[in-house]
Amino acid sequence: MNRASQIIDLKQIGGEPWDVIIIGGGATGLGIALDAATRGYKTLLLEKNDFASGTSSRSTKLVHGGVRYLAKGDLLLVIEALRERGLMLRHAPHITGNREFIVPVYSWHEAAKYYLGLKFYDFLAGRLSLGKSYFIGSRKVAERLPFIRTDKLNGGIVYHDGCFDDARMAVWLACEARACGAVVLNYFPVTGLLKVGSGHISGVRATDSMTRRDYLFNASVVINATGVFADTIHQFDNPLARPAIRPSQGVHIVLDSSFLGGTSALMIPKTDDGRVLFAIPWYGKVVAGTTDTPVDSVSEEPVALEDEIDFILATAGRYLARKPMRSDIKSIFAGLRPLVAGNGDNKKTKEISRRHKITVSASQLVSVTGGKWTTYRVMAEETLNAAIGAKLLPALNCVTKKMDSLCHVNAGAEGRLGMYGNGASEIEEMMKADEMLRIPIASGLPYTEAEVIWIVRNEMPCTAADVLSRRTRALIIDARASLKAAPLVAEIMARELGYDSGWQKREVEEYRKIASNYYHE
Numbered sequence: 232m233n234r235a236s237q238i239i240d241l242k243q244i245g246g247e248p249w250d251v252i253i254i255g256g257g258a259t260g261l262g263i264a265l266d267a268a269t270r271g272y273k274t275l276l277l278e279k280n281d282f283a284s285g286t287s288s289r290s291t292k293l294v295h296g297g298v299r300y301l302a303k304g305d306l307l308l309v310i311e312a313l314r315e316r317g318l319m320l321r322h323a324p325h326i327t328g329n330r331e332f333i334v335p336v337y338s339w340h341e342a343a344k345y346y347l348g349l350k351f352y353d354f355l356a357g358r359l360s361l362g363k364s365y366f367i368g369s370r371k372v373a374e375r376l377p378f379i380r381t382d383k384l385n386g387g388i389v390y391h392d393g394c395f396d397d398a399r400m401a402v403w404l405a406c407e408a409r410a411c412g413a414v415v416l417n418y419f420p421v422t423g424l425l426k427v428g429s430g431h432i433s434g435v436r437a438t439d440s441m442t443r444r445d446y447l448f449n450a451s452v453v454i455n456a457t458g459v460f461a462d463t464i465h466q467f468d469n470p471l472a473r474p475a476i477r478p479s480q481g482v483h484i485v486l487d488s489s490f491l492g493g494t495s496a497l498m499i500p501k502t503d504d505g506r507v508l509f510a511i512p513w514y515g516k517v518v519a520g521t522t523d524t525p526v527d528s529v530s531e532e533p534v535a536l537e538d539e540i541d542f543i544l545a546t547a548g549r550y551l552a553r554k555p556m557r558s559d560i561k562s563i564f565a566g567l568r569p570l571v572a573g574n575g576d577n578k579k580t581k582e583i584s585r586r587h588k589i590t591v592s593a594s595q596l597v598s599v600t601g602g603k604w605t606t607y608r609v610m611a612e613e614t615l616n617a618a619i620g621a622k623l624l625p626a627l628n629c630v631t632k633k634m635d636s637l638c639h640v641n642a643g644a645e646g647r648l649g650m651y652g653n654g655a656s657e658i659e660e661m662m663k664a665d666e667m668l669r670i671p672i673a674s675g676l677p678y679t680e681a682e683v684i685w686i687v688r689n690e691m692p693c694t695a696a697d698v699l700s701r702r703t704r705a706l707i708i709d710a711r712a713s714l715k716a717a718p719l720v721a722e723i724m725a726r727e728l729g730y731d732s733g734w735q736k737r738e739v740e741e742y743r744k745i746a747s748n749y750y751h752e
Contacts, residue, residue: 232409234691238439240414241446248449249275250624251615252435253456254421254464256280257287258397258604259587260456261404261415262611262631268411269637270615270627275448276405276413277437279420280531281697283401286458287604288701289566291483291521292513294319294327294393294605298498299507301352308586310355312605316393317359319605322634323403325649327395329361330511332496333376333387335550342366342385345500349390362391377492378552394496394511397604398701399650402690403640404607406652410639418693424453424467424596431595432468441693452623454614455598458569459529468596475590475600477572478529482539483520485562485708486510486555490547491517502546510547514647515677516561516708519547526567533565534748562710562749571601589617597623608632647677651685658685673716678703683720687727695720695742710749717742 251267253260256278267274278284296313297305320327334349336342349364365388372379372387405415418440425434425447434449455464465472490510491497497510510519522539540563548554571588587602587610599614612629619626630637640652648655661681662669668681686692686702698720700706705713721735721742 232406232415232689232691234416234441234693237409237414237416241416246447246449248434248451249273250451251275251454251618252277252448252450252452253454254435255455255457255460256282256401256405256415256417257285257456257458258283258401258404258607259458259599259602259610259614260454261401261408262607263454263456263599263614264408264413264415265404265411265634266608266611266615266629266631268408268413269630269634272615272624272627274408274413275450276408276415277419277421277435278415278417279440281417281693281701282405282415282691283398283701284697285460285531286566286569287401288398289481289483289564290397290604291481291509292394292397292511292518293509294395296352296356296392296605297603298349298352298390298392298500301348301355305586306355309352311609312603313352313356314359315606315609317356317361318608318632318634319395320361320393322638323395323400325652326399326403327393329391330394330496331362331375331494332390332392332498332509333367333372334390334498334500335372335379335387336385337383338385342388345388349388352390360391361393364388364390375493375495376497378490379497380550380552389495393605394513395604396514396650396704398704400604402702403652406640406690407634407638411637417691417697421464421467424464424594425449426594430593452595452597452618454618455596456614458600459567461569461598461600464596465592465598468592468594474572475588475598476529477570478526479568479570480524480526480533480536480539480565481521481568482524482535482543482563482565483518484540484543484555484560485513485564486517486519486547486559487561488512488515488517490551490553490555490559497550499546499550503542508543508546510551514704514708519543519555523568529567532745532748533567535563535565539565540751557751560750562707563751564707564749569600569602587613589614591617591621591623595621595623597621608634648682651682654685654689658682661685672705672719673712675709675712676703676705676716678705678716680719680723683723684727687724692724695724695738696745698724699742700745706746706749710746714743714746717746 250272264276423436499508
């Protein structure tokens with residue numbers, strides 16, 4: 232996937248109209264681009280920053296049906312998500328996985344309640360179940376979670392859910408969409424909507440941030456898939472549009488694996504604010520979260536509140552033998568959930584359904600809001616079906632339920648390099664040809680120079696943050712170590728992309744500003 236070649240495609244197409252233009256390169260937008268391209272529509276996706284640079288790279292790393300939604304009685308959402316969970320693990324095995332979770336129980340009443348609930352969760356998954364739930368005694372819990380507190384522990388309920396690398400999943404979707412014929416461009420913000428005399432939307436106005444060149448693109452349908460920024464596009468369409476998004480902030484902290492031990496994940500079923508909290512092994516670390524804090528405004532780089540960090544530390548500390556302190560945190564990341572406003576206005580954000588909503592405005596802007604990563608595929612399918620239903624597109628069938636038979640980017644090598652799909656073998660060949668390329672980019676990080684070179688050549692990063700935060704997960708697994716890697720990453724990018732030393736210095740400084748939100752001194 233090469234950005235320059237896609238810009239050439241734009242110029243060759245010129246003023247020829249697209250079938251579908253998608254605004255937004257997160258989970259939903261990329262899913263729509265892949266669905267549209269595989270149906271045979273001429274497809275263009277435009278993202279103002281990097282793919283998954285917002286909410287879609289800051290999740291809890293779960294591919295799940297939603298145990299909490301089951302407790303609230305939202306069975307339709309759980310059934311849909313469990314089906315999509317199974318499909319997601321089948322389609323992208325190199326960046327997803329089946330994870331064992333343990334719910335600690337401290338009374339027989341708790342044991343019975345959680346056991347029955349999770350057995351029902353298994354039943355709803357049907358043939359796409361990832362494994363049966365069952366009870367284990369306190370000794371077995373301690374074997375699987377060596378560093379959990381065992382005083383007053385009666386045992387635990389074991390169940391299975393999916394885990395994944397959210398940002399790598401987004402890159403995979405972008406590569407697949409491109410391989411299927413779509414043009415997918417990052418750093419290409421939409422600055423306005425085009426309309427014909429009837430008032431119907433006929434395209435978009437956009438700017439290539441890399442060259443500052445302006446473009447006008449015409450299309451049969453424009454789809455707003457911008458997540459927490461959906462209201463900005465709504466106001467392009469209608470300045471008087473009511474807010475459709477009620478944002479909520481979720482925060483996670485990353486700890487050393489020694490706080491949990493083993494390969495099982497911990498699920499705390501009820502916290503002080505009524506949410507669940509997870510502690511999940513991920514790339515040799517433990518991701519713990521999340522919070523649910525209503526926010527009044529949206530930001531491209533949301534910052535964790537002190538109270539949110541304290542809440543996670545305190546809650547985790549009740550269950551772990553060694554209570555984590557602020558000094559133990561490797562990274563802190565915050566993301567904004569694009570919850571659907573409306574009937575939930577008077578509810579707490581944790582009580583608002585994660586269901587998605589699709590609308591077609593009077594001017595024929597198609598918008599999809601809400602939802603979650605696990606259901607990205609069905610959201611894409613239903614969004615395009617809505618456009619077909621509104622007579623904006625010719626009827627073509629969705630084929631993404633069978634994406635595993637259509638994939639261009641498949642599982643690569645075993646182990647960590649497998650996350651690059653087909654690129655794993657190319658990276659290995661680079662390291663065989665030059666042993667120096669095996670050297671990690673910084674102490675404490677597993678990523679090598681060969682990986683960075685391959686990423687720059689194949690995955691369209693434009694900034695050091697693109698490489699360190701989303702193509703690799705260096706910023707997430709150890710923010711301070713990623714700072715040490717930034718100069719080398721900038722140097723490699725400058726060499727590969729033809730930038731000068733001034734660009735390198737500016738890029739390192741910009742990355743320092745971004746990374747400062749991910750750790751506390």
